[in-house]
Each structure stands twice: as C-alpha cells, then as structure tokens.
Amino acid sequence: MMLSDVDIEKAMEKGSIVIDPFTPDSLGPCSIDLKLDSIFRIYNPGAPIDVENRDALDRDTKLVDTEGEPFMILPGQFILGQTVERIRIGSNYAALLEGRSSVARLGIIVHAAGLVNPGTGLKKPGRLTLEIYCENLSPVLLRPGMLIVQIMFVPLSSPARRGYDERSESRYIGQDRPDVA
Numbered sequence: 001m002m003l004s005d006v007d008i009e010k011a012m013e014k015g016s017i018v019i020d021p022f023t024p025d026s027l028g029p030c031s032i033d034l035k036l037d038s039i040f041r042i043y044n045p046g047a048p049i050d051v052e053n054r055d056a057l058d059r060d061t062k063l064v065d066t067e068g069e070p071f072m073i074l075p076g077q078f079i080l081g082q083t084v085e086r087i088r089i090g091s092n093y094a095a096l097l098e099g100r101s102s103v104a105r106l107g108i109i110v111h112a113a114g115l116v117n118p119g120t121g122l123k124k125p126g127r128l129t130l131e132i133y134c135e136n137l138s139p140v141l142l143r144p145g146m147l148i149v150q151i152m153f154v155p156l157s158s159p160a161r162r163g164y165d166e167r168s169e170s171r172y173i174g175q176d177r178p179d180v181a
Helices: 005-014 054-059
Strands: 017-020 032-035 039-043 061-065 071-073 078-089 093-099 108-111 126-134 140-142 147-155
Touching (some): 005 017, 032 078, 078 147, 093 108
Antiparallel strands (some): 039 078, 071 140, 093 147, 108 126
C-alpha cells in the first residue's frame, strides 16, 4: 500500500515525514516532486575504480556548484546530483524514488538507489543523492530547481527496530553533497 496525498499530508502534520522546503504544489496524488540542486559530482576518466578501496572511489571525481546556472550533461555521461529538499522519514515508513517521466523523455535516466530507508534523516535531515545518466544523443541542460524525481511513501507493517540513522554502519547520514563513499 502507498500513501495518498491525504495520508502524506497527515504524516507531515504529525512530523513522521518532513520535506524541507516543502511546496504544496509539489504534492501529487500519491507522491511529492523533488527539485534538483546546483551541486554535482562529476566523474573524470581515470584509472579503474576499486570498490574495495574507499580512497579510490573519490579519486577521479570533482564537486561542481553551478550556483544556479544549468549543468550540461553530455551523451553517455554519468554524474551525481542531489535534491534541494532535505528529508526525514519516521521509522514507520519507507520511501521509493522514481525519476519523473518528463525527464526520462529527454533521455535522462535518474536513479536514486530506489529506496529511502525508515529512519532516514532522524539524526539530521539530508538531501537525497541522485545518479543521473544521459542516454540522449545530444547534450541536455539540467537546470537547478527543475523537478527531477518523485518520492512515494509506503507504510511498514510495524515500525523498524532500528532506523537508518541509528545504524552504526550507515554511511550517508545527513548528506549535504553528493558523495561517492
């Protein structure tokens, strides 16, 4: 079962779901549209990346802030972006992220690890990192503030025993930038 707009609003009133900033126009029948921020992590060609070497994961990337200007993603380019909004989800909900169809129709595939775990943002609400790939044969301008993904909420059968932010092995608590590791 997925929350409807009515139930999303109720959960937000109770503080079980926090989206900051929240724009009422972003609420759809069963989701909230989220906006693209101006900070991107760009991958440069380089040596093979060893997933077991944490230092190597950031080696061939750079952080870019377009300061509100568009970012031109090239055909075949993979980058990380992030949402403008900071998210907090109580331990009684999980969330699912989907790229918006209007963005996919431009050949831009947005994946956001699909699942936002219960208890995300309980210690510190954070932005969601977005994996963005250009399948288009032409460059596409990604504009900060554009609607890029939608988040849907799913009630759990019972609250999670330990939320994401409460786990010592959780790596992405309260993110302020799109990091690889």
